[in-house]
Amino acid sequence: MIEQLQQVQAATGATLKDGVAVRFENETDASLEDDTLLCDRTHWGRLQVTGDDRIRFLHNQSTNDFEKLKPGQGCDTVFVTSTARTLDLVTAYVTEDSVILLVSPNRREKIFQWCDRYIFPMDKVELTDITEETACFSLIGKTSDAILIQLGGQPLTSEPFGTHQLQLLANLETRVAVGSGLATPGYTLIVPAQKAATLWSQLVAAGVKPIGSQTWETLRIQQGRPTPDQELTEEYNPLEAGLxxxxxxxxxxxxxxxxxxxxxxxxxxxxxxxxxxxxxxxxxxxxxxxxxxxxxxxxxxxxxxxxxxxxxxxxxxxxxxxxxxxxxxxxxxxxxxxxxxxxxxxxxxxx
The missing domain is CATH 2.40.30.160 (Elongation Factor Tu (Ef-tu); domain 3)
Structure with missing residues:
Protein backbone atom coordinates (compact mmCIF):
# COMPACT_ATOMS: atom_id res chain seq x y z
CA MET A 1 0.00 0.00 0.00
CA ILE A 2 2.91 2.36 0.65
CA GLU A 3 3.77 2.00 -3.06
CA GLN A 4 0.65 4.07 -3.81
CA LEU A 5 1.95 6.84 -1.57
CA GLN A 6 5.32 6.76 -3.31
CA GLN A 7 3.62 6.94 -6.71
CA VAL A 8 1.62 9.99 -5.62
CA GLN A 9 4.77 11.66 -4.34
CA ALA A 10 6.71 10.91 -7.53
CA ALA A 11 3.85 12.30 -9.63
CA THR A 12 4.11 15.61 -7.75
CA GLY A 13 7.85 16.03 -8.23
CA ALA A 14 9.48 13.90 -5.55
CA THR A 15 12.88 12.36 -5.97
CA LEU A 16 12.80 9.00 -4.21
CA LYS A 17 15.70 6.90 -3.00
CA ASP A 18 15.12 3.47 -1.48
CA GLY A 19 11.44 4.31 -1.21
CA VAL A 20 12.02 7.57 0.70
CA ALA A 21 11.14 11.00 -0.71
CA VAL A 22 14.50 12.76 -0.59
CA ARG A 23 13.43 16.02 -2.18
CA PHE A 24 10.42 17.71 -3.80
CA GLU A 25 10.33 20.34 -6.52
CA ASN A 26 10.19 23.94 -5.28
CA GLU A 27 11.27 23.03 -1.75
CA THR A 28 13.48 26.10 -1.69
CA ASP A 29 10.29 28.20 -1.65
CA ALA A 30 9.12 26.59 1.61
CA SER A 31 9.44 28.66 4.79
CA LEU A 32 8.82 27.66 8.39
CA GLU A 33 7.77 31.24 9.06
CA ASP A 34 5.05 31.37 6.42
CA ASP A 35 4.14 27.80 5.44
CA THR A 36 2.95 24.55 6.90
CA LEU A 37 5.37 21.81 5.85
CA LEU A 38 4.67 18.11 5.39
CA CYS A 39 7.35 15.46 5.83
CA ASP A 40 6.82 11.76 5.17
CA ARG A 41 8.29 9.80 8.11
CA THR A 42 6.80 6.48 7.04
CA HIS A 43 10.31 4.98 6.85
CA TRP A 44 10.63 5.54 10.62
CA GLY A 45 9.82 2.46 12.69
CA ARG A 46 6.52 1.95 14.52
CA LEU A 47 6.47 -0.73 17.20
CA GLN A 48 3.37 -1.67 19.16
CA VAL A 49 3.60 -2.96 22.72
CA THR A 50 0.53 -4.76 24.13
CA GLY A 51 -0.28 -6.95 27.13
CA ASP A 52 -1.17 -6.24 30.76
CA ASP A 53 2.47 -5.53 31.72
CA ARG A 54 3.22 -3.15 28.83
CA ILE A 55 3.44 0.04 30.95
CA ARG A 56 5.60 -1.55 33.63
CA PHE A 57 7.84 -3.05 30.97
CA LEU A 58 8.47 0.24 29.13
CA HIS A 59 8.84 2.07 32.43
CA ASN A 60 11.73 -0.27 33.22
CA GLN A 61 13.31 -0.07 29.77
CA SER A 62 13.77 3.66 29.15
CA THR A 63 14.33 7.03 30.82
CA ASN A 64 10.86 8.58 31.12
CA ASP A 65 8.03 7.87 33.55
CA PHE A 66 5.44 5.69 31.81
CA GLU A 67 3.48 5.01 34.99
CA LYS A 68 2.29 8.63 35.03
CA LEU A 69 0.88 8.40 31.51
CA LYS A 70 -2.78 7.79 30.78
CA PRO A 71 -4.37 6.73 27.47
CA GLY A 72 -4.24 9.68 25.09
CA GLN A 73 -0.93 10.90 26.49
CA GLY A 74 2.63 10.40 25.27
CA CYS A 75 6.24 11.37 25.81
CA ASP A 76 9.73 11.31 24.41
CA THR A 77 11.98 8.75 26.06
CA VAL A 78 15.49 7.43 25.50
CA PHE A 79 16.50 3.78 25.31
CA VAL A 80 19.95 3.39 26.83
CA THR A 81 22.42 0.62 27.62
CA SER A 82 23.19 -0.56 31.15
CA THR A 83 25.91 2.10 31.28
CA ALA A 84 23.45 4.78 30.06
CA ARG A 85 24.84 5.06 26.53
CA THR A 86 22.21 6.21 24.04
CA LEU A 87 20.46 3.81 21.65
CA ASP A 88 17.60 5.96 20.35
CA LEU A 89 15.30 8.88 21.09
CA VAL A 90 11.79 7.39 20.89
CA THR A 91 8.32 8.94 21.02
CA ALA A 92 5.69 6.85 22.83
CA TYR A 93 1.91 7.14 22.50
CA VAL A 94 -0.21 5.38 25.15
CA THR A 95 -3.60 4.09 23.98
CA GLU A 96 -6.31 2.17 25.83
CA ASP A 97 -4.77 -1.20 25.00
CA SER A 98 -1.25 -0.56 23.67
CA VAL A 99 1.74 1.74 23.44
CA ILE A 100 2.96 2.83 20.02
CA LEU A 101 6.68 3.58 19.77
CA LEU A 102 7.95 5.83 16.97
CA VAL A 103 11.64 4.99 16.51
CA SER A 104 14.37 6.28 14.22
CA PRO A 105 14.64 4.67 10.76
CA ASN A 106 18.02 3.08 11.46
CA ARG A 107 16.92 1.80 14.88
CA ARG A 108 13.75 -0.10 13.95
CA GLU A 109 15.30 -3.57 14.18
CA LYS A 110 17.69 -2.70 17.00
CA ILE A 111 15.01 -1.38 19.34
CA PHE A 112 12.70 -4.30 18.48
CA GLN A 113 15.45 -6.79 19.31
CA TRP A 114 16.52 -4.82 22.39
CA CYS A 115 12.99 -4.90 23.81
CA ASP A 116 12.41 -8.50 22.81
CA ARG A 117 15.47 -9.71 24.72
CA TYR A 118 14.04 -8.27 27.97
CA ILE A 119 10.60 -9.89 27.62
CA PHE A 120 10.68 -12.89 29.93
CA PRO A 121 8.29 -15.88 29.83
CA MET A 122 6.23 -14.62 32.77
CA ASP A 123 5.82 -11.12 31.33
CA LYS A 124 2.44 -10.26 29.85
CA VAL A 125 4.01 -8.25 27.04
CA GLU A 126 3.75 -8.65 23.28
CA LEU A 127 5.85 -6.70 20.80
CA THR A 128 4.72 -6.20 17.20
CA ASP A 129 6.33 -4.30 14.33
CA ILE A 130 3.47 -2.35 12.68
CA THR A 131 5.68 -0.23 10.41
CA GLU A 132 4.46 -1.85 7.19
CA GLU A 133 0.82 -1.53 8.26
CA THR A 134 0.95 2.20 8.92
CA ALA A 135 2.25 5.49 7.57
CA CYS A 136 3.55 8.48 9.51
CA PHE A 137 3.66 12.17 8.51
CA SER A 138 4.91 15.27 10.29
CA LEU A 139 2.82 18.43 9.92
CA ILE A 140 5.26 21.22 10.74
CA GLY A 141 4.62 24.90 11.35
CA LYS A 142 2.62 27.47 13.28
CA THR A 143 -0.35 27.22 10.88
CA SER A 144 -0.78 23.46 11.37
CA ASP A 145 -3.98 24.04 13.37
CA ALA A 146 -5.60 25.74 10.40
CA ILE A 147 -4.81 22.72 8.22
CA LEU A 148 -6.41 20.34 10.74
CA ILE A 149 -9.55 22.47 10.78
CA GLN A 150 -9.60 22.62 6.99
CA LEU A 151 -9.58 18.81 6.82
CA GLY A 152 -12.27 18.43 9.47
CA GLY A 153 -10.02 17.80 12.47
CA GLN A 154 -9.73 19.54 15.83
CA PRO A 155 -6.56 21.35 16.95
CA LEU A 156 -4.89 20.24 20.18
CA THR A 157 -3.13 23.56 20.64
CA SER A 158 -3.45 23.82 24.41
CA GLU A 159 -2.54 20.18 25.07
CA PRO A 160 0.95 19.07 26.18
CA PHE A 161 3.45 17.32 23.95
CA GLY A 162 2.50 13.74 23.13
CA THR A 163 -1.25 14.23 23.59
CA HIS A 164 -2.99 12.25 20.85
CA GLN A 165 -6.40 11.16 19.69
CA LEU A 166 -8.07 9.51 16.74
CA GLN A 167 -9.65 12.08 14.46
CA LEU A 168 -11.25 12.09 11.03
CA LEU A 169 -9.04 14.07 8.65
CA ALA A 170 -10.58 14.23 5.19
CA ASN A 171 -12.91 11.44 6.45
CA LEU A 172 -9.89 9.20 7.17
CA GLU A 173 -9.32 7.91 10.70
CA THR A 174 -5.94 9.34 11.72
CA ARG A 175 -4.04 9.40 14.99
CA VAL A 176 -3.20 13.07 15.55
CA ALA A 177 -0.44 13.70 18.10
CA VAL A 178 0.94 16.98 19.44
CA GLY A 179 4.53 17.48 18.31
CA SER A 180 6.15 17.65 14.89
CA GLY A 181 9.28 15.72 15.87
CA LEU A 182 11.19 19.01 15.87
CA ALA A 183 11.20 22.07 18.12
CA THR A 184 8.74 23.75 15.74
CA PRO A 185 5.01 23.44 16.59
CA GLY A 186 3.04 20.87 14.65
CA TYR A 187 1.62 17.37 14.70
CA THR A 188 2.56 13.78 14.04
CA LEU A 189 -0.04 11.90 12.00
CA ILE A 190 -0.27 8.09 11.96
CA VAL A 191 -2.66 6.50 9.47
CA PRO A 192 -3.27 2.97 8.10
CA ALA A 193 -0.99 2.28 5.13
CA GLN A 194 -3.90 1.81 2.70
CA LYS A 195 -5.11 5.36 3.46
CA ALA A 196 -1.70 7.05 3.33
CA ALA A 197 -1.77 8.16 -0.31
CA THR A 198 -5.22 9.70 0.08
CA LEU A 199 -4.34 11.60 3.25
CA TRP A 200 -1.10 12.86 1.72
CA SER A 201 -2.96 14.12 -1.35
CA GLN A 202 -5.58 15.86 0.80
CA LEU A 203 -2.92 17.58 2.88
CA VAL A 204 -1.10 18.84 -0.20
CA ALA A 205 -4.39 19.98 -1.73
CA ALA A 206 -5.04 21.96 1.46
CA GLY A 207 -1.90 24.00 0.76
CA VAL A 208 0.72 22.15 2.78
CA LYS A 209 4.18 22.14 1.20
CA PRO A 210 5.88 18.73 1.10
CA ILE A 211 9.55 18.43 2.07
CA GLY A 212 11.91 15.49 1.67
CA SER A 213 14.35 13.80 4.00
CA GLN A 214 17.14 16.21 3.02
CA THR A 215 15.21 19.21 4.29
CA TRP A 216 14.21 17.27 7.40
CA GLU A 217 17.91 16.69 8.03
CA THR A 218 18.57 20.40 7.62
CA LEU A 219 15.81 21.31 10.06
CA ARG A 220 16.83 18.75 12.66
CA ILE A 221 20.41 20.08 12.68
CA GLN A 222 19.25 23.71 12.82
CA GLN A 223 16.97 22.89 15.73
CA GLY A 224 19.30 20.44 17.44
CA ARG A 225 17.45 17.12 17.38
CA PRO A 226 20.11 14.42 17.94
CA THR A 227 19.99 11.34 15.75
CA PRO A 228 21.45 7.82 16.05
CA ASP A 229 24.93 7.14 14.69
CA GLN A 230 25.74 10.85 14.83
CA GLU A 231 24.80 12.39 18.19
CA LEU A 232 23.21 9.29 19.73
CA THR A 233 25.88 6.62 20.00
CA GLU A 234 27.32 4.42 22.70
CA GLU A 235 29.91 7.13 23.35
CA TYR A 236 27.32 9.52 24.83
CA ASN A 237 24.58 9.50 27.47
CA PRO A 238 21.23 11.38 27.27
CA LEU A 239 22.35 14.08 29.71
CA GLU A 240 25.26 14.93 27.42
CA ALA A 241 22.89 14.78 24.44
CA GLY A 242 20.69 17.55 25.88
CA LEU A 243 17.70 15.26 26.43
Whole structure:
Protein backbone atom coordinates (compact mmCIF):
# COMPACT_ATOMS: atom_id res chain seq x y z
CA MET A 1 0.00 0.00 0.00
CA ILE A 2 2.91 2.36 0.65
CA GLU A 3 3.77 2.00 -3.06
CA GLN A 4 0.65 4.07 -3.81
CA LEU A 5 1.95 6.84 -1.57
CA GLN A 6 5.32 6.76 -3.31
CA GLN A 7 3.62 6.94 -6.71
CA VAL A 8 1.62 9.99 -5.62
CA GLN A 9 4.77 11.66 -4.34
CA ALA A 10 6.71 10.91 -7.53
CA ALA A 11 3.85 12.30 -9.63
CA THR A 12 4.11 15.61 -7.75
CA GLY A 13 7.85 16.03 -8.23
CA ALA A 14 9.48 13.90 -5.55
CA THR A 15 12.88 12.36 -5.97
CA LEU A 16 12.80 9.00 -4.21
CA LYS A 17 15.70 6.90 -3.00
CA ASP A 18 15.12 3.47 -1.48
CA GLY A 19 11.44 4.31 -1.21
CA VAL A 20 12.02 7.57 0.70
CA ALA A 21 11.14 11.00 -0.71
CA VAL A 22 14.50 12.76 -0.59
CA ARG A 23 13.43 16.02 -2.18
CA PHE A 24 10.42 17.71 -3.80
CA GLU A 25 10.33 20.34 -6.52
CA ASN A 26 10.19 23.94 -5.28
CA GLU A 27 11.27 23.03 -1.75
CA THR A 28 13.48 26.10 -1.69
CA ASP A 29 10.29 28.20 -1.65
CA ALA A 30 9.12 26.59 1.61
CA SER A 31 9.44 28.66 4.79
CA LEU A 32 8.82 27.66 8.39
CA GLU A 33 7.77 31.24 9.06
CA ASP A 34 5.05 31.37 6.42
CA ASP A 35 4.14 27.80 5.44
CA THR A 36 2.95 24.55 6.90
CA LEU A 37 5.37 21.81 5.85
CA LEU A 38 4.67 18.11 5.39
CA CYS A 39 7.35 15.46 5.83
CA ASP A 40 6.82 11.76 5.17
CA ARG A 41 8.29 9.80 8.11
CA THR A 42 6.80 6.48 7.04
CA HIS A 43 10.31 4.98 6.85
CA TRP A 44 10.63 5.54 10.62
CA GLY A 45 9.82 2.46 12.69
CA ARG A 46 6.52 1.95 14.52
CA LEU A 47 6.47 -0.73 17.20
CA GLN A 48 3.37 -1.67 19.16
CA VAL A 49 3.60 -2.96 22.72
CA THR A 50 0.53 -4.76 24.13
CA GLY A 51 -0.28 -6.95 27.13
CA ASP A 52 -1.17 -6.24 30.76
CA ASP A 53 2.47 -5.53 31.72
CA ARG A 54 3.22 -3.15 28.83
CA ILE A 55 3.44 0.04 30.95
CA ARG A 56 5.60 -1.55 33.63
CA PHE A 57 7.84 -3.05 30.97
CA LEU A 58 8.47 0.24 29.13
CA HIS A 59 8.84 2.07 32.43
CA ASN A 60 11.73 -0.27 33.22
CA GLN A 61 13.31 -0.07 29.77
CA SER A 62 13.77 3.66 29.15
CA THR A 63 14.33 7.03 30.82
CA ASN A 64 10.86 8.58 31.12
CA ASP A 65 8.03 7.87 33.55
CA PHE A 66 5.44 5.69 31.81
CA GLU A 67 3.48 5.01 34.99
CA LYS A 68 2.29 8.63 35.03
CA LEU A 69 0.88 8.40 31.51
CA LYS A 70 -2.78 7.79 30.78
CA PRO A 71 -4.37 6.73 27.47
CA GLY A 72 -4.24 9.68 25.09
CA GLN A 73 -0.93 10.90 26.49
CA GLY A 74 2.63 10.40 25.27
CA CYS A 75 6.24 11.37 25.81
CA ASP A 76 9.73 11.31 24.41
CA THR A 77 11.98 8.75 26.06
CA VAL A 78 15.49 7.43 25.50
CA PHE A 79 16.50 3.78 25.31
CA VAL A 80 19.95 3.39 26.83
CA THR A 81 22.42 0.62 27.62
CA SER A 82 23.19 -0.56 31.15
CA THR A 83 25.91 2.10 31.28
CA ALA A 84 23.45 4.78 30.06
CA ARG A 85 24.84 5.06 26.53
CA THR A 86 22.21 6.21 24.04
CA LEU A 87 20.46 3.81 21.65
CA ASP A 88 17.60 5.96 20.35
CA LEU A 89 15.30 8.88 21.09
CA VAL A 90 11.79 7.39 20.89
CA THR A 91 8.32 8.94 21.02
CA ALA A 92 5.69 6.85 22.83
CA TYR A 93 1.91 7.14 22.50
CA VAL A 94 -0.21 5.38 25.15
CA THR A 95 -3.60 4.09 23.98
CA GLU A 96 -6.31 2.17 25.83
CA ASP A 97 -4.77 -1.20 25.00
CA SER A 98 -1.25 -0.56 23.67
CA VAL A 99 1.74 1.74 23.44
CA ILE A 100 2.96 2.83 20.02
CA LEU A 101 6.68 3.58 19.77
CA LEU A 102 7.95 5.83 16.97
CA VAL A 103 11.64 4.99 16.51
CA SER A 104 14.37 6.28 14.22
CA PRO A 105 14.64 4.67 10.76
CA ASN A 106 18.02 3.08 11.46
CA ARG A 107 16.92 1.80 14.88
CA ARG A 108 13.75 -0.10 13.95
CA GLU A 109 15.30 -3.57 14.18
CA LYS A 110 17.69 -2.70 17.00
CA ILE A 111 15.01 -1.38 19.34
CA PHE A 112 12.70 -4.30 18.48
CA GLN A 113 15.45 -6.79 19.31
CA TRP A 114 16.52 -4.82 22.39
CA CYS A 115 12.99 -4.90 23.81
CA ASP A 116 12.41 -8.50 22.81
CA ARG A 117 15.47 -9.71 24.72
CA TYR A 118 14.04 -8.27 27.97
CA ILE A 119 10.60 -9.89 27.62
CA PHE A 120 10.68 -12.89 29.93
CA PRO A 121 8.29 -15.88 29.83
CA MET A 122 6.23 -14.62 32.77
CA ASP A 123 5.82 -11.12 31.33
CA LYS A 124 2.44 -10.26 29.85
CA VAL A 125 4.01 -8.25 27.04
CA GLU A 126 3.75 -8.65 23.28
CA LEU A 127 5.85 -6.70 20.80
CA THR A 128 4.72 -6.20 17.20
CA ASP A 129 6.33 -4.30 14.33
CA ILE A 130 3.47 -2.35 12.68
CA THR A 131 5.68 -0.23 10.41
CA GLU A 132 4.46 -1.85 7.19
CA GLU A 133 0.82 -1.53 8.26
CA THR A 134 0.95 2.20 8.92
CA ALA A 135 2.25 5.49 7.57
CA CYS A 136 3.55 8.48 9.51
CA PHE A 137 3.66 12.17 8.51
CA SER A 138 4.91 15.27 10.29
CA LEU A 139 2.82 18.43 9.92
CA ILE A 140 5.26 21.22 10.74
CA GLY A 141 4.62 24.90 11.35
CA LYS A 142 2.62 27.47 13.28
CA THR A 143 -0.35 27.22 10.88
CA SER A 144 -0.78 23.46 11.37
CA ASP A 145 -3.98 24.04 13.37
CA ALA A 146 -5.60 25.74 10.40
CA ILE A 147 -4.81 22.72 8.22
CA LEU A 148 -6.41 20.34 10.74
CA ILE A 149 -9.55 22.47 10.78
CA GLN A 150 -9.60 22.62 6.99
CA LEU A 151 -9.58 18.81 6.82
CA GLY A 152 -12.27 18.43 9.47
CA GLY A 153 -10.02 17.80 12.47
CA GLN A 154 -9.73 19.54 15.83
CA PRO A 155 -6.56 21.35 16.95
CA LEU A 156 -4.89 20.24 20.18
CA THR A 157 -3.13 23.56 20.64
CA SER A 158 -3.45 23.82 24.41
CA GLU A 159 -2.54 20.18 25.07
CA PRO A 160 0.95 19.07 26.18
CA PHE A 161 3.45 17.32 23.95
CA GLY A 162 2.50 13.74 23.13
CA THR A 163 -1.25 14.23 23.59
CA HIS A 164 -2.99 12.25 20.85
CA GLN A 165 -6.40 11.16 19.69
CA LEU A 166 -8.07 9.51 16.74
CA GLN A 167 -9.65 12.08 14.46
CA LEU A 168 -11.25 12.09 11.03
CA LEU A 169 -9.04 14.07 8.65
CA ALA A 170 -10.58 14.23 5.19
CA ASN A 171 -12.91 11.44 6.45
CA LEU A 172 -9.89 9.20 7.17
CA GLU A 173 -9.32 7.91 10.70
CA THR A 174 -5.94 9.34 11.72
CA ARG A 175 -4.04 9.40 14.99
CA VAL A 176 -3.20 13.07 15.55
CA ALA A 177 -0.44 13.70 18.10
CA VAL A 178 0.94 16.98 19.44
CA GLY A 179 4.53 17.48 18.31
CA SER A 180 6.15 17.65 14.89
CA GLY A 181 9.28 15.72 15.87
CA LEU A 182 11.19 19.01 15.87
CA ALA A 183 11.20 22.07 18.12
CA THR A 184 8.74 23.75 15.74
CA PRO A 185 5.01 23.44 16.59
CA GLY A 186 3.04 20.87 14.65
CA TYR A 187 1.62 17.37 14.70
CA THR A 188 2.56 13.78 14.04
CA LEU A 189 -0.04 11.90 12.00
CA ILE A 190 -0.27 8.09 11.96
CA VAL A 191 -2.66 6.50 9.47
CA PRO A 192 -3.27 2.97 8.10
CA ALA A 193 -0.99 2.28 5.13
CA GLN A 194 -3.90 1.81 2.70
CA LYS A 195 -5.11 5.36 3.46
CA ALA A 196 -1.70 7.05 3.33
CA ALA A 197 -1.77 8.16 -0.31
CA THR A 198 -5.22 9.70 0.08
CA LEU A 199 -4.34 11.60 3.25
CA TRP A 200 -1.10 12.86 1.72
CA SER A 201 -2.96 14.12 -1.35
CA GLN A 202 -5.58 15.86 0.80
CA LEU A 203 -2.92 17.58 2.88
CA VAL A 204 -1.10 18.84 -0.20
CA ALA A 205 -4.39 19.98 -1.73
CA ALA A 206 -5.04 21.96 1.46
CA GLY A 207 -1.90 24.00 0.76
CA VAL A 208 0.72 22.15 2.78
CA LYS A 209 4.18 22.14 1.20
CA PRO A 210 5.88 18.73 1.10
CA ILE A 211 9.55 18.43 2.07
CA GLY A 212 11.91 15.49 1.67
CA SER A 213 14.35 13.80 4.00
CA GLN A 214 17.14 16.21 3.02
CA THR A 215 15.21 19.21 4.29
CA TRP A 216 14.21 17.27 7.40
CA GLU A 217 17.91 16.69 8.03
CA THR A 218 18.57 20.40 7.62
CA LEU A 219 15.81 21.31 10.06
CA ARG A 220 16.83 18.75 12.66
CA ILE A 221 20.41 20.08 12.68
CA GLN A 222 19.25 23.71 12.82
CA GLN A 223 16.97 22.89 15.73
CA GLY A 224 19.30 20.44 17.44
CA ARG A 225 17.45 17.12 17.38
CA PRO A 226 20.11 14.42 17.94
CA THR A 227 19.99 11.34 15.75
CA PRO A 228 21.45 7.82 16.05
CA ASP A 229 24.93 7.14 14.69
CA GLN A 230 25.74 10.85 14.83
CA GLU A 231 24.80 12.39 18.19
CA LEU A 232 23.21 9.29 19.73
CA THR A 233 25.88 6.62 20.00
CA GLU A 234 27.32 4.42 22.70
CA GLU A 235 29.91 7.13 23.35
CA TYR A 236 27.32 9.52 24.83
CA ASN A 237 24.58 9.50 27.47
CA PRO A 238 21.23 11.38 27.27
CA LEU A 239 22.35 14.08 29.71
CA GLU A 240 25.26 14.93 27.42
CA ALA A 241 22.89 14.78 24.44
CA GLY A 242 20.69 17.55 25.88
CA LEU A 243 17.70 15.26 26.43
CA UNK A 244 16.96 16.17 30.05
CA UNK A 245 13.27 16.62 29.19
CA UNK A 246 13.04 12.89 28.45
CA UNK A 247 14.38 11.75 31.84
CA UNK A 248 12.51 11.14 35.09
CA UNK A 249 14.82 11.50 38.07
CA UNK A 250 12.05 10.45 40.45
CA UNK A 251 11.09 7.02 39.16
CA UNK A 252 12.68 3.80 40.33
CA UNK A 253 15.09 1.42 38.73
CA UNK A 254 15.43 1.14 34.94
CA UNK A 255 18.20 0.14 32.58
CA UNK A 256 20.98 2.74 32.90
CA UNK A 257 19.30 4.53 35.84
CA UNK A 258 22.22 4.17 38.24
CA UNK A 259 24.67 5.92 35.92
CA UNK A 260 22.24 8.71 35.03
CA UNK A 261 21.36 9.33 38.69
CA UNK A 262 25.04 9.49 39.64
CA UNK A 263 25.84 11.96 36.83
CA UNK A 264 22.94 14.15 37.91
CA UNK A 265 23.68 13.97 41.65
CA UNK A 266 27.37 14.79 41.29
CA UNK A 267 26.96 17.14 38.32
CA UNK A 268 29.25 14.91 36.32
CA UNK A 269 28.23 15.83 32.78
CA UNK A 270 31.64 16.45 31.22
CA UNK A 271 30.47 17.32 27.70
CA UNK A 272 27.26 18.68 26.22
CA UNK A 273 25.65 18.85 22.78
CA UNK A 274 25.47 22.33 21.24
CA UNK A 275 24.95 23.94 17.89
CA UNK A 276 27.96 25.43 16.15
CA UNK A 277 28.03 28.04 13.38
CA UNK A 278 30.91 27.72 10.90
CA UNK A 279 32.20 29.86 8.06
CA UNK A 280 33.14 26.89 5.84
CA UNK A 281 32.47 23.17 5.68
CA UNK A 282 34.12 20.71 8.05
CA UNK A 283 33.76 16.93 8.12
CA UNK A 284 31.73 15.33 10.91
CA UNK A 285 34.19 13.80 13.33
CA UNK A 286 36.50 16.82 13.11
CA UNK A 287 38.14 17.94 16.34
CA UNK A 288 37.11 21.26 17.86
CA UNK A 289 39.61 23.46 19.68
CA UNK A 290 39.45 26.66 21.70
CA UNK A 291 42.81 28.31 21.93
CA UNK A 292 45.27 25.42 21.98
CA UNK A 293 42.93 23.09 23.85
CA UNK A 294 40.80 20.33 22.36
CA UNK A 295 37.24 20.95 23.54
CA UNK A 296 34.97 18.81 21.40
CA UNK A 297 33.91 16.91 18.29
CA UNK A 298 31.68 17.87 15.35
CA UNK A 299 28.87 15.34 14.78
CA UNK A 300 26.64 16.82 12.03
CA UNK A 301 26.77 19.72 9.58
CA UNK A 302 24.61 21.37 6.89
CA UNK A 303 24.84 24.43 4.67
CA UNK A 304 22.58 27.47 4.99
CA UNK A 305 22.26 30.47 2.70
CA UNK A 306 24.98 32.31 4.62
CA UNK A 307 27.16 29.76 6.39
CA UNK A 308 27.19 26.25 7.90
CA UNK A 309 25.36 25.00 10.97
CA UNK A 310 26.49 21.91 12.83
CA UNK A 311 26.01 19.98 16.04
CA UNK A 312 28.93 19.21 18.30
CA UNK A 313 29.80 17.85 21.71
CA UNK A 314 31.67 20.51 23.70
CA UNK A 315 33.44 19.98 27.03
CA UNK A 316 31.31 21.49 29.80
CA UNK A 317 34.25 23.32 31.38
CA UNK A 318 35.14 24.95 28.05
CA UNK A 319 31.88 26.88 27.95
CA UNK A 320 28.70 27.02 25.92
CA UNK A 321 26.87 29.49 23.70
CA UNK A 322 29.20 32.25 22.49
CA UNK A 323 32.39 30.19 22.77
CA UNK A 324 34.72 30.91 19.84
CA UNK A 325 36.22 27.74 18.41
CA UNK A 326 38.15 26.28 15.51
CA UNK A 327 36.92 23.17 13.72
CA UNK A 328 40.15 22.05 12.07
CA UNK A 329 41.16 25.46 10.73
CA UNK A 330 37.59 26.74 10.29
CA UNK A 331 36.47 29.51 12.70
CA UNK A 332 33.17 28.88 14.45
CA UNK A 333 30.94 29.88 17.33
CA UNK A 334 28.97 27.66 19.71
CA UNK A 335 25.25 28.50 19.62
CA UNK A 336 22.00 27.50 21.34
CA UNK A 337 19.58 25.26 19.45
CA UNK A 338 15.94 24.99 20.57
CA UNK A 339 15.39 21.22 20.75
CA UNK A 340 17.93 20.61 23.51
CA UNK A 341 17.49 21.06 27.26
CA UNK A 342 19.97 20.99 30.11
CA UNK A 343 19.94 21.27 33.90
CA UNK A 344 20.33 19.37 37.13
CA UNK A 345 17.71 18.07 39.54
CA UNK A 346 16.20 21.07 41.28
CA UNK A 347 17.14 23.37 38.43
CA UNK A 348 14.73 23.99 35.57
CA UNK A 349 16.25 22.79 32.27
CA UNK A 350 16.78 25.59 29.79
CA UNK A 351 16.48 25.10 26.05
Missing amino acids: WQTISFEKGCYIGQETIARLNTYKGVKQQLWGVRLQTYAEPGSLITAGKEKVGTLTSIMQTDKDYIGLAYIRTKAGGAGLQVLVNDTPGEVIDVPFLSRGYLGEAPTA
